[in-house]
Amino acid sequence: MGPLAKIAAVVLAISFMTFVAFFGRLPALRRTPVAWLYRLIWVYIPRAVMDLDQKLTSGRLTSSLSRFGTFIMYDKHPTVLIFFVLLLSVSQYIAVPLAWPLISAVQKLTLSMAVFFPYLFTYLAAFTDPGIIDPSNHAYHMSQYPYDFTLFYPGTDCRTCHLLKPARSKHCSVCKRCISRMDHHCVFINNCVGANNARWFLLCLFSTAVLTSYGGALGMSLVIERAVARNPTWSMLPWRAVLSDGSPMSWSAWLLAWSWGLHERINIGAVSLLALLTSPLVWGLLGYNMWNVYTGVTTNESMKWSDWKDEMEDGFAYKRKMGPDHPKDPRVEPMWTRWPVEADQVLVRTENGRPPHPSLKLEGSGEWEQVWRLKDVENLYDLGFWDNLIDVMVPGHCFNDSDMPAVERRGRSKATEAPVS
Numbered sequence: 184m185g186p187l188a189k190i191a192a193v194v195l196a197i198s199f200m201t202f203v204a205f206f207g208r209l210p211a212l213r214r215t216p217v218a219w220l221y222r223l224i225w226v227y228i229p230r231a232v233m234d235l236d237q238k239l240t241s242g243r244l245t246s247s248l249s250r251f252g253t254f255i256m257y258d259k260h261p262t263v264l265i266f267f268v269l270l271l272s273v274s275q276y277i278a279v280p281l282a283w284p285l286i287s288a289v290q291k292l293t294l295s296m297a298v299f300f301p302y303l304f305t306y307l308a309a310f311t312d313p314g315i316i317d318p319s320n321h322a323y324h325m326s327q328y329p330y331d332f333t334l335f336y337p338g339t340d341c342r343t344c345h346l347l348k349p350a351r352s353k354h355c356s357v358c359k360r361c362i363s364r365m366d367h368h369c370v371f372i373n374n375c376v377g378a379n380n381a382r383w384f385l386l387c388l389f390s391t392a393v394l395t396s397y398g399g400a401l402g403m404s405l406v407i408e409r410a411v412a413r414n415p416t417w418s419m420l421p422w423r424a425v426l427s428d429g430s431p432m433s434w435s436a437w438l439l440a441w442s443w444g445l446h447e448r449i450n451i452g453a454v455s456l457l458a459l460l461t462s463p464l465v466w467g468l469l470g471y472n473m474w475n476v477y478t479g480v481t482t483n484e485s486m487k488w489s490d491w492k493d494e495m496e497d498g499f500a501y502k503r504k505m506g507p508d509h510p511k512d513p514r515v516e517p518m519w520t521r522w523p524v525e526a527d528q529v530l531v532r533t534e535n536g537r538p539p540h541p542s543l544k545l546e547g548s549g550e551w552e553q554v555w556r557l558k559d560v561e562n563l564y565d566l567g568f569w570d571n572l573i574d575v576m577v578p579g580h581c582f583n584d585s586d587m588p589a590v591e592r593r594g595r596s597k598a599t600e601a602p603v604s
């Protein structure tokens with residue numbers, strides 16, 4: 184294998200492993216080869232290595248490796264963020280100065296913008312408060328979303344923060360704080376993705392996706408330029424490439440011309456190849472996050488929905504109606520939220536697959552109805568794609584026309600001061 188093929192193989196392997204690491208645990212891909220590969224790469228192979236290490240060094244190697252892995256994934260420190268920014272900067276340092284004299288004025292402008300925006304949005308995503316909930320802003324975060332009585336029920340305290348958990352919030356074990364509209368903790372930005380910075384996170388993914396595809400394509404066009412200069416009848420499309428006498432070019436001659444172009448512009452070629460190979464991964468992550476916006480869920484909620492799906496298939500899930508003016512408990516529920524809709528269903532899990540016993544004091548009214556499929560329940564937090572997008576891009580945007588009732592002000596302060604059991 185030549186050095187070029189080695190670089191390509193390593194880059195391809197890294198992109199593939201990262202793809203599997205990111206997507207293998209997604210509930211949507213649970214029964215696909217991606218999840219199977221995830222288990223192979225991240226569970227079965229490490230287990231086999233651990234067994235081998237146990238025999239050879241009685242486990243010393245793997246215990247230090249796993250400490251390192253835990254440190255990288257579950258502690259708050261900027262290692263991965265620094266790695267990501269270094270990867271961007273070093274790639275640009277290697278390729279951009281060489282490409283600069285070769286590109287047009289318009290390309291210089293677009294390339295500068297493509298290079299600049301990922302830094303800006305990474306900075307904003309990493310250093311914006313994601314929506315940390317503390318006593319001073321608790322009432323505000325309580326008024327963001329109503330409880331849906333499906334994924335989020337009123338009256339749960341965070342045992343660490345000693346505050347009532349607002350709907351859609353979650354305690355982050357890495358940041359050790361409760362985060363409003365928690366999506367997930369992201370090691371790339373060393374921060375949670377929550378109500379206040381989800382927009383920067385999306386723009387960070389989008390600008391990086393644009394950079395990797397545009398920068399990669401621009402660099403490759405410079406490589407192709409060299410290949411064509413050497414061999415004017417060559418084309419990047421193998422079926423268009425011909426020899427000087429017009430006869431079709433053999434595969435080996437076609438590849439030879441590629442390697443000639445890459446050889447002449449090795450730095451630009453290597454960085455462009457890395458960019459083009461990682462590009463689908465970044466677009467994929469952006470696509471996954473946009474799908475969540477479309478369906479009105481956070482990553483955290485998509486896992487909860489996935490658990491509900493299993494409960495439903497096992498026959499343990501029951502729902503019943505809840506009136507729009509169900510009596511609210513001002514100690515644990517916001518009387519008014521900026522959200523335009525209120526919960527109209529209660530979803531519960533039963534232990535034995537039979538409807539909840541009437542003696543249980545549960546919310547809602549009427550008969551319990553067994554639920555078998557996710558599509559038979561409402562997602563209160565899905566207002567349709569555009570409103571969901573506004574909700575992400577404009578934190579705190581008010582979707583509710585009705586004024587905050589007077590009782591609300593009393594209710595809110597009570598909810599804020601609710602004692603911790």
Ligand SMILES: [Zn+2]
Pocket residue numbers: 341342343344345353354355359360361362
């Ligand atoms: Zn907490």
Ligand SMILES: [Zn+2]
Pocket residue numbers: 355356357358359367368369374375376
């Ligand atoms: Zn976090």
